[in-house]
C-alpha cells in the first residue's frame with residue numbers, strides 16, 4: 001500500500017484523487033484543504049451570490065466525489081512547508097506528514113489592494129465561499145458597490161450584484177474591459193451591454209484610497225480626485241499562485257531543479273512533476289500554453305482538472321503526459337454570451353497572421369489564423385457561440401500536430 005497526499009481540494013486536487021481512487025483502491029489517499037468546508041465548485045460562487053443556486057448546489061459536486069471515491073478528506077488543515085527532497089509536508093497544526101507521492105494543488109490567491117485603507121471591512125476579493133458569505137452581508141437592493149478591475153471574475157460578480165438590484169461603478173485600469181480575453185470590438189460590445197444595464201464604467205480611473213464612512217459604508221477616493229460612498233468594493237485585479245503556501249516556503253531548490261518556482265508558480269514537467277514523487281497541478285502550476293507555446297499559469301477550471309488527472313495517473317504509477325492547455329473563457333453579460341480562446345488579437349500582420357471578422361445584428365465573430373491555421377477566436381451573441389466547439393477542436397488539432 002502506498003500513501004498519497006493531495007494538498008488542495010479544488011478541481012485539480014479532486015481530479016487527481018478520483019483517478020487515484022479508481023486505479024489504486026488499496027492505497028491511502030489523503031486530501032486536505034485549508035478551508036473549513038467540504039470541497040465546492042469555485043466557479044459557481046457568483047451564481048451563489050446572485051441567488052441562482054443555493055448552498056447545497058454549490059457543495060454538491062465535492063460531496064459527491066468524496067462519497068463516491070471514499071476519500072479521507074480533512075478540512076481546515078493548512079500546509080505550511082514542503083520538503084521536496086524527503087516528500088514531507090509540515091502543517092499549521094504541528095503535523096508532519098510523509099507520503100510516497102504528494103500533489104500540490106493549492107490554487108491561487110487574489111492580489112490584495114495596496115492603497116491606503118485597502119484592508120478595511122467592506123473591501124473584498126472573491127475567491128472562496130467565506131468571501132461570498134461576507135459579501136452577502138453588505139449586499140442590499142438599491143445600494144452602490146464599486147468594482148476595481150474588469151477581468152472575468154470581476155464581471156461575473158458585477159452581473160450577480162446587478163441581478164440583486166445593486167448599482168455598480170466599474171473601475172477599469174485599462175482603457176477597455178475584458179482586455180485579456182476580447183479584442184477591441186468585443187470589448188465595445190461588452191461595454192455597451194453593461195451600460196444598457198445601468199453599469200457606470202470608468203475607464204482608466206483607479207481607486208487610490210479608502211476610508212470608513214458612516215453606516216458601515218466606505219468613502220473611496222479615485223485617481224481623478226473624485227469621492228464616492230459605497231456599500232462595498234470588490235477588488236478583482238488577478239490572482240497569484242498558490243494561496244497560503246508562500247513561494248519561499250516551497251523549499252524550492254532551483255539549482256537541483258527540485259520544486260523550481262518560476263513565473264509565480266511551481267514549474268512542472270509533462271508528467272506534472274516538480275520533483276521526484278512531488279507533483280503540482282491547477283492554478284499553482286506553470287504549464288505549457290499550446291497556442292502561445294510559452295510556459296505560464298493557466299488559471300482555469302477545465303485545465304486544472306486536466307492537469308490534476310494527469311498528475312493522478314503518474315501518482316498511481318501509470319505514466320501519462322500533459323501536452324499543455326488552451327486558454328478558453330466563456331461568460332454571459334446580462335444574457336449576451338461570449339466565448340474566446342487562444343490568440344484573441346492579431347500578432348504581427350506581416351508574418352502570416354490574418355483575421356476574419358464579422359458583425360451582425362445577432363453577434364460578433366473574429367477568427368485569428370496564422371499561416372492559414374486557426375489559432376484563436378472570439379464569438380459573441382447567443383447563436384454565434386454555437387460554433388465554439390468545432391473551432392476549439394480545430395485549434396487543438398493544429399497545436400498538437402506541431403508540438
Ligand SMILES: Cc1cc2nc3c(=O)[nH]c(=O)nc-3n(C[C@H](O)[C@H](O)[C@H](O)COP(=O)(O)OP(=O)(O)OC[C@H]3O[C@@H](n4cnc5c(N)ncnc54)[C@H](O)[C@@H]3O)c2cc1C
Pocket residue numbers: 007008009010011012013032033034035042043044045046077078079080105106107108126127128153156242243244245281282283284298299300301302304330
Ligand atoms: C468567482 C470565480 C469564478 C470563476 N469562474 C471561472 C469560470 O467561469 N471558468 C473557469 O475556467 N474558471 C473560473 N474560475 C477559476 C477557477 O475556479 C480556477 O481556475 C480553479 O478553481 C483552479 O482549481 P485549483 O484546483 O487549481 O485551485 P482551487 O480551486 O483554488 O483550490 C485550491 C485548494 O487548495 C486549498 N489550499 C490552498 N492553500 C492551502 C494550504 N496551504 N494548505 C491546505 N490547503 C490549501 C484551498 O483550500 C482549496 O481547497 C473562477 C474563479 C473564481 C474565484
